Amino acid sequence: MLKIMLSFILCSAFAFGASTASTTEIPDLTMTWIGFASLIIFVVGYYFVAAEEKYEIDKAKPALFIGTFIFILIAIYYAMNGLDMNLVHTQAQHLILEIAEIFFFLFVAMTYIESLIHMNVFDRLKYNLISKGFTYRRLFWATGFIAFFLSPIADNLTTALILSTVLITIEKERRDFLVPGAINIVVAANAGGAWSPFGDITTLMAWTAGKGTFADFLFLFPSSIIGYLVTAFLLSKVVPNEVPVFDATKEKRPELADGAKVVMGLGIFTIFCAVMSHQVLHLPAMWGMMFGLSLLKVYSYGLKRKHGKDHFNIFHSIAKIENNTLMFFFGILAAVGGLYFLGWLALAAVVYDPAVLGPTLSNIGVGFLSAIVDNIPVMSAVLKASPEMGLDQWMLVTLAAGIGGSMISFGSAAGVGVMGKLHGIYTFGSHMKYAWTIVLGYFVSISVWYVQYQILGIGH
Template sequence: MFKYLISFSMFSITLFANENQIPDLTSTWVGFATLIIFIIGYYFVANEEKYHMDKAIPALFIGIFSFLLIAVYYYFNGLDIHLVHDESEKVILEIAEIFFFLFVAMTYIECLLHMHVFDALKYKLISRGYTYKKLFWLTGLIAFFLSPIADNLTTALILSTVLITIEKENKEFLVPSAINIVVAANAGGAWSPFGDITTLMAWTAGKGSFSDFIFLFPASIIGYFITAFLLSRFVPTSKPVFDSSKEEKLQMAIGAKVVIFLGFITLLSAVISHQILDFPAMWGMMFGLTLLKIYSHLLSIRYGSDHLNIFRAMSKIENNTLMFFFGILAAVGALYFVGWLTLLSSVYNPNVLGPTLSNIGVGFLSAIVDNVPVMSAVLKANPDMNTSQWMLVTLTAGIGGSLISFGSAAGVGVMGKLKGIYTFSAHMKFAWTILIGYFVSIGIWYFQFIVLNIN
């Protein structure tokens, strides 16, 4: 996939300064250095299992070091260093919004784990005698229809937690099921204006109405079903081991249902905060965290401080996942600042690739770079496209992230939950099933928006 990034990047050398008068540095030593550092760093991210190096380490290095290199270049070449300062502050703000959003979502999940919500769900699933294949389809469908409401990352985290409570060792079940959840969560989020950060960005930028996104439902679900069907062929038909005499029937702790309800209130607050009040979505999430803390205090008065300890739940959060996001978003911010991501405005030219091929390519690029910064770059470039093309790039950026395990927030979250099981190499063995579903989704889009002229 890296060859796409390198070949596409050559187009950006012809671009000039943007509206903020930030010079194009793609043809300078610092421009090539940031690109090379990014590629090398991502090599180590992709080979986390091979080198036994946490993916957060190379991600943080390329993100922090790239900006330092740019600052040094500006300083010694007499450029306006304040431009680097202002850009770094923008990147920090973007990271903070995502960071705290994920932080609250992960806190809720850890609380639900502590209150045995997923243990109770696991008992209900396996006690009914479902086979691995039925569990595969059940978790996938839940992910697809929960994602448009809860967002793809939160959905993937919840369902991957269910997976690991059902089965902890059987990779023949866990790997295809983990991929299934990632694909379902990303596909489900692609047809909802607030099901994914990328769709949310496009919606708030006025690139499509609410109904325009809903029209992506056929492309999303049919493409997902194709991938899920192919993946299901590799899932065993046996049943999880279940011995009612040995398997403890855990009940949800007192107050668990209220925590679930508060979780929905938190997500609703995030949507209202962003869509109506024009606040960052994380503001609504932090409000939900406040409600959770208040409720935990009330529970502690009656049942003791260990019944629901929020800070203990926070201590169990996968901090390496958060650090990975920090590093990789900083790295992408550096690539954008020197001018590499502005290539998107040139490839959309009809004399180069044109909108359709460029938007299909965005899906592959989002799998490498991450769909959020790629979509941000497309919106900043603001190529001249009609609604149907904006829906296509929303679709491809959303589902294209599933092509590589770390190409989407959902994939990164599941990698954190299923360490040593759901890895880059494990994902790539089944990537062909996702690629087929990806092109099926594009075919459905073409039939709807081009053949039937829905735009």
């Protein structure tokens, strides 16, 4: 069990090691009381995260507790034993910087989504879909394909947040549509992001690290879409083939608020700024996102002057974002940072050594590890280890990390985002009921990669 948990914890390293250089060597505290106490706290806390539905406790509560408490205990241990307190301060500062990049990226994405909700954009999309007489099953396929092909352009998290919002506006009650529909969106967004250099943070990391050119990632398209289609086909069988209730005489076509199209354009430009910030300017992706937020704020001021203060208030949109999702990310990454600081992650470094199992099996295993926590830290750890692998293996690990996170609800940023949007509906328990369909799709994707790269030699 301990070995399993060590593997589990390792994949959350999130490249903290790259930012922990210090003139003083960090002591290994794994076999001390603080080391064991922190590990136990992490395991127990994550149990309550996974059992959110059973105990009716929001996942952000245990995550935030373990994240903050572990670091407080570490600081107390350092003070009690006369160790260098500057190390604690430095580690905490590096940790804050790492968390801030994800935190503010999510913050801006959620603000744009709430703004579009306020301007009736998703109500219009819902009306356009339902008014065509689509059944729940056809709506399932429509939202899935939109997610798959939007994700490579935007990114998997933003795409999942947008489409899950559409899903909940289409139907608020029927779980037999909402649960498989939510899983479909998460799988589609992650699969779609896997074949684009900026469709997922993991692919962006591999691209910027020089593990493949822009065109190299496009060769993952067959693996991504075929694996997704297998999962979607199996999920579609449990979706009702009924037409949602729609009365054209009662439901009027929602009108977009003035400025809605400009806000949509600003949202697309914001994603572009995030990619350019990271790729060209070598700034964090969240820098471009925050710049996009500033543009939205300026535009909202213009709308207020033209239409009055009640037309659109960006601070109302900010007030409605899913703060529990942001707190969840903060808590989990803080807890993982504490375990790295203590030395637990170094003990499990062998998990990422392809020499143990060979590159193919190791990289397939990366997909399962990414499902346990998140695909971003998994890819960070692999890139940090930088094993000697050919282009085909780097594409495999990119594919595995990108789509593997779908196997568990909180295994990817997209999954966590949808859990926040469909709170109490799309949960760990409801996801695991259909997890077998995702695992099957995962192995189909790997099989397609094997035929394409190893047998046919396409993509080298």
